[in-house]
Amino acid sequence: MKIGELSKTTGCSIQTIRYYEKEGLLSTPERTEGNYRLYGERALKELEFIKHCRSLDIPLTDVKRLIELKNKPEESCASVNKLIAQQLALVNNRMRELKALKAELQQMASSCTTENTVEACGIIKSLDS
Amino acid sequence: MKIGELSKTTGCSIQTIRYYEKEGLLSTPERTEGNYRLYGERALKELEFIKHCRSLDIPLTDVKRLIELKNKPEESCASVNKLIAQQLALVNNRMRELKALKAELQQMASSCTTENTVEACGIIKSLDS
DNA sequence: CTTGACTCTATAGTCACTATAGACTTTATA
DNA sequence: TATAAAGTCTATAGTGACTATAGAGTCAAG
Secondary structure (H helix, E strand, C coil), X not given: CCHHHHHHHHCCCHHHHHHHHHXXXXXXXXXXXXXXXXXXXXXXXXXHHHHHHHHCCCCHHHHHHHHHHHCCCCCECHHHHHHHHHHHHHHHHXXXXXXXXXXXXXXXXXXXXXXXXXXXXXXXXXXXX | XXXXXXXXXHCCCHHHHHHHHHCCCCCCCXXXXXXXXXXXXXXXXXXXXXXXXXXXXXXXXXXXXXHXXXXXXXXXXXXXXXXXXXXXXXXXXXXXXXXXXXXXXXXXXXXXXXXXXXXXXXXHHXXXX
């Protein structure tokens, strides 16, 4: 299949697919006589793997490392484990941040009644303090 | 005070301060004879306001709008209210995403015992599916 | 045979910074 | 007083993970 079809079946934009190729995350595809990229089942799987990793917010550098590890099936997966644990720690941190953030925003939202002027606005006041 | 001192008292890096100025978020400071920026109480307050907004993940374009609104104290603060509500909605969305993310990462982490090889690794398997 | 859809490469833009180079100014030390 | 060190200046490039655009080439249908 050509890049347009791969894009549709995976939901990745065409530019993103080309970008992943450039970054060495997708293996170099064959080309037609007219220089169009040609993909098969393998590319589809590679792309789905990347998509899945990205949906977990795993950065592309780490995705690349995971792909390299996948290609060394006999090695220990301790580093895979570590990578996921780090990712989990990041997510936990971010969640904690967002909770605090949410609390403050809610507090702010409740301090403003729409009839106010900017001058009297509780939101502006709390941002100022 | 000069930019270094402002940087230390606010915790904003020097480059960030200059960046905010360039983007029109900080008012243009006076200069010494040697062309050094000179700041006073006002700049300090402006910068604290921006910092507070940023700590709430409010994008700089919106911070700019808030600053403009602050300077029109007689207008209605409905738009301030709306902006904060949108920000809250964003945060809520992101929290929902992160919850799902965390669940999957935890699931993955628990599917890997460190003694495994990459080949048998539960994490790689679940990323593949 | 031409129109339109698709693809190609190369480049610039996004956001909010961070980092660097190379020059200038000011302060501290010898 | 000379000089070294610290601070500041502007301008530019880099970050991550894309997205958008320009301008050219390819291919299938009418």
